[in-house]
Amino acid sequence: MSVSLLEQLIDALRVLPGVGQKSAQRMAYHLLERQREGGVRLSAAMADAMERIGHCRRCRDFSETETCPTCASGSRDAHLLCVVESPADRLAIEQATGFRGQYFVLQGRLSPLDGIGPRELGLDQLVQRLREGEVKELIVATNPTVEGEATAHYLAQLARAQDVQPSRLAHGVPLGGELEYVDRGTLSHAFGSRSEIPNDQLKHQETKEPVR
């Protein structure tokens, strides 16, 4: 017997991250029972996106146009360039911070064992951009993993060679976290990188009741 359309759909849904056989079944039945229109819309949006989304030729982020809206915008600060590993990281920074500079998306991290070197990350393109002379600060926002740190180190050298100041996101205890549950490496780093509490902040704290 040939594979039914339903089975094909369930099987195809499993390309989604975190979706196994059971979730795929649930999704397929949900669409068929209650969301036919949503399913039609989703399939069209997906086909469109897969076909028409390429990469911005300036920042390598996903874009449906040759240059993405952020790069094309005249209102972004061209002196600040933030380098991230992935489009998702770029979106996270864009949503969380008030950053108004520009981005460069590596679409990966240096990983010689997987054959990912400076070429694959478009670093020649990045150097070219630094050479243009507009960028004053290169904000390196790679992930705090071993490979991300190695990439950051490499990028900092690149920047210095072009007389651009590299900077790095602060590492430390996450806001809202409890010291007890913070991993050792982070805690040790945060302890070593402690900063002086400025005088006015101290005064402000003294006037408040101590908590418990």
Next chain:
Amino acid sequence: MSVSLLEQLIDALRVLPGVGQKSAQRMAYHLLERQREGGVRLSAAMADAMERIGHCRRCRDFSETETCPTCASGSRDAHLLCVVESPADRLAIEQATGFRGQYFVLQGRLSPLDGIGPRELGLDQLVQRLREGEVKELIVATNPTVEGEATAHYLAQLARAQDVQPSRLAHGVPLGGELEYVDRGTLSHAFGSRSEIPNDQLKHQETKEPVR
């Protein structure tokens, strides 16, 4: 600025059950970065399924043909008819049990407040089928919820009126569960519906070492 294809995709992905903004972002980026082909396949499978999957005219299950393969099959026992609420329930029974009879899928349960009555569940069709005289036992496999029980009660009456023996799935303590964590209603039902241990099983147990 118009909504980008990426934003449209993320938005459309949220029709999937259990998928919020964050998961939808993750799925969209995953497809774009690593699964373009899978995404193309998925969008095609979804469009096909949404357009071409209808209902079997005999059992009301999802089917891309007028009569589903199970109903069309000559090797299923026509004396046994199992009534379930949804196609997912039918699949669960088909996968877990060795049931070789036929199914009838209500595509819902009696729920007068939501305007779902016997007509919406195709019960006239079910009665017609019972009248044909082939079915000897109607296995009522609705969910053990208030509405499912009410539906089961109604179905049992329907069956008896056509001289068909209705039966119900056993309720009790789930296999592998711990009594301590079983809800009160289930435990009370299982206690009330306890069954005698047949003699040979008892003997078999006596020859084994008692567990702790």
